[in-house]
Amino acid sequence: MSLANKRIERCFKLGLIINPFAGIGGAVALKGSDGKHIRQQALDAGAEQLAMEKTLRALKEVKSLVSQFEVYTGSGDMGETVARKLDLNTHVVYQVNQAQTEDTDTIQLAKALVEQDVDLIVFAGGDGTARNVYSVVGEHRPVLGIPAGCKIHSGVYAITPSGAGKVLSQVIQGELVSLFDAEVKDIDEDRFRKGEVIARYYGQMQVPAELNYIQAVKMGGKESDELVLNDIAAHVIEMMEDDPQRLFVMGSGSTVDAIMQAAALQNTLLGVDVVQNMQAIASDVTANDLLKICENKSCSLVITLIGGQGHIFGRGNQQLSPAFIRQMGKENIHIVSSKSKLNALGNKGLIADTTDDNLDNELAGPMSIITGYKDKVLYFVRTP
Numbered sequence: 001m002s003l004a005n006k007r008i009e010r011c012f013k014l015g016l017i018i019n020p021f022a023g024i025g026g027a028v029a030l031k032g033s034d035g036k037h038i039r040q041q042a043l044d045a046g047a048e049q050l051a052m053e054k055t056l057r058a059l060k061e062v063k064s065l066v067s068q069f070e071v072y073t074g075s076g077d078m079g080e081t082v083a084r085k086l087d088l089n090t091h092v093v094y095q096v097n098q099a100q101t102e103d104t105d106t107i108q109l110a111k112a113l114v115e116q117d118v119d120l121i122v123f124a125g126g127d128g129t130a131r132n133v134y135s136v137v138g139e140h141r142p143v144l145g146i147p148a149g150c151k152i153h154s155g156v157y158a159i160t161p162s163g164a165g166k167v168l169s170q171v172i173q174g175e176l177v178s179l180f181d182a183e184v185k186d187i188d189e190d191r192f193r194k195g196e197v198i199a200r201y202y203g204q205m206q207v208p209a210e211l212n213y214i215q216a217v218k219m220g221g222k223e224s225d226e227l228v229l230n231d232i233a234a235h236v237i238e239m240m241e242d243d244p245q246r247l248f249v250m251g252s253g254s255t256v257d258a259i260m261q262a263a264a265l266q267n268t269l270l271g272v273d274v275v276q277n278m279q280a281i282a283s284d285v286t287a288n289d290l291l292k293i294c295e296n297k298s299c300s301l302v303i304t305l306i307g308g309q310g311h312i313f314g315r316g317n318q319q320l321s322p323a324f325i326r327q328m329g330k331e332n333i334h335i336v337s338s339k340s341k342l343n344a345l346g347n348k349g350l351i352a353d354t355t356d357d358n359l360d361n362e363l364a365g366p367m368s369i370i371t372g373y374k375d376k377v378l379y380f381v382r383t384p
Helices: 036-044 051-068 080-085 103-115 127-137 161-172 225-242 254-262 287-294 322-328 339-343 357-363
Strands: 012-018 069-074 090-094 120-125 143-147 177-187 199-209 247-250 273-276 279-282 299-303 311-313 333-336 350-352 365-372 375-382
Touching: 012 051, 012 080, 012 103, 012 161, 012 365, 051 069, 051 080, 051 120, 051 143, 051 161, 069 080, 069 103, 080 090, 090 103, 103 120, 103 127, 120 127, 120 161, 127 143, 127 177, 127 199, 143 161, 143 199, 161 177, 161 199, 225 247, 225 254, 225 333, 225 365, 247 254, 247 287, 254 299, 254 333, 273 287, 279 287, 287 322, 299 322, 322 357, 339 365, 339 375, 350 357
Parallel strands: 012 069, 012 120, 069 090, 120 143, 247 299, 299 333, 311 350, 333 365, 350 375
Antiparallel strands: 177 199, 177 375, 247 273, 273 279, 365 375
């Protein structure tokens, strides 16, 4: 299932961060590479910098897809050198001003990539690098770690560099992949050198992986529609309960209707309703109603797609106007669907047809889709 065809007008935007000193202390028994003095000590002891080579191994897996993506990265060893070695379409968005990069360089490059609105950030390093990326990205966009550090306690890393490349290839081609909340952990290196292993939890980031049916499956490995809807409903209801002051705008369609029924709320099957604190506060609203109700308030939109067509905007939900969608923000749009329904689209992808061409282009690219309880996939939205 591939979106690698002429209907995609927008190249995949890949963010790349390499911590060139990741793992440098391992081979010389320094048990880490945190701290400028440790890195210098490792260099003096003849340690090799392997992070760039490991990144090269990962990116070789997508070399054949060079026409389908662009790389946004830092200068020199933070990504530019490797990307240009593979003749990838490369944009340098952060300049390194020192020979030995620091944590601040990783953080500043991550900020630059977020500003460029990249679709996914790939980073090579260890737990310290994951912490730095998490401090900027959080759970707001997918990431994928290439293991290159001494310490790999975090779940955001692929098993091998080549494994990271294979998953990246699937994402770039628009294949349906699972999206997991993976832990970011790190240990205190000073205590580690004294023989104490104390891992601290810092948070979670969203990581793509090969498609996995882990929820709502009966014997035989096939999704059950009833179980799927129950799982999706449980996930969204938990979101509502965790943030009772937030407004949830519930779009039309049978999947959203199932959520409302599970929450014992009155629903307009072919209309749009608004929920707050597990109560329906507005029913069958108009486009103008929505703008007024949600103005200057925390608000999320829950929508599904039209089966067989893949439209998320522009078919049966014209109440969701371009002005409202902009007011909402892409990060507050929650798409709900079964994996079977998405798989049935083949290579079509999802369609945003809002009547605003600029907005359609802004919505294009991979988006997180809720497919069960704590179960998400990454799938493409394309322009009409």
